[in-house]
Amino acid sequence: MQARTILIALILSAGAALAHQGVQNPAVKARMDAMSAIADNTKTLGEMAKGARPFDATAARAAAAAIADHAGKTPDLFATPEQDPKSEALPAIWTDFDDFTALSAALQVAAEKATGITTPEDLRPALAAIGGTCKACHERYRE
Numbered sequence: 001m002q003a004r005t006i007l008i009a010l011i012l013s014a015g016a017a018l019a020h021q022g023v024q025n026p027a028v029k030a031r032m033d034a035m036s037a038i039a040d041n042t043k044t045l046g047e048m049a050k051g052a053r054p055f056d057a058t059a060a061r062a063a064a065a066a067i068a069d070h071a072g073k074t075p076d077l078f079a080t081p082e083q084d085p086k087s088e089a090l091p092a093i094w095t096d097f098d099d100f101t102a103l104s105a106a107l108q109v110a111a112e113k114a115t116g117i118t119t120p121e122d123l124r125p126a127l128a129a130i131g132g133t134c135k136a137c138h139e140r141y142r143e
Contacts, residue, residue: 028084031077034070041066045127055120064114071108075101088143107133
């Protein structure tokens with residue numbers, strides 16, 4: 001299960017950069033940039049978990065802290081139902097904003113817990129928790 005979650009997190013982070021080309025709405029661009037930052041930091045953790053990058057506890061904690069910070073800001077970025085042809089945000093975000101906000105808070109909590117990573121053994125469960133919250137939100141609220 002954890003390996004699958006890590007793989008999903010890496011896949012989600014890979015497509016983020018391509019989606020940003022041609023975005024016209026500044027509010028949507030800001031949202032996409034924040035999601036890309038989460039994806040980039042998740043990728044850092046994923047690469048360490050897979051052994052593609054050496055484990056570095058300081059870098060892992062910094063990545064987790066960055067994810068937590070962006071997750072905490074996510075509801076404000078989506079408070080207004082802005083759209084853009086390049087946006088992958090589904091209208092369900094605004095029809096069930098309380099659930100969307102709860103999922104963002106769950107990501108923030110998972111990432112805050114991951115700021116305690118000290119060993120490679122801490123990494124996989126932390127990444128699984130982060131990836132699971134990303135997946136839950138994307139399944140409901142992203143094209």
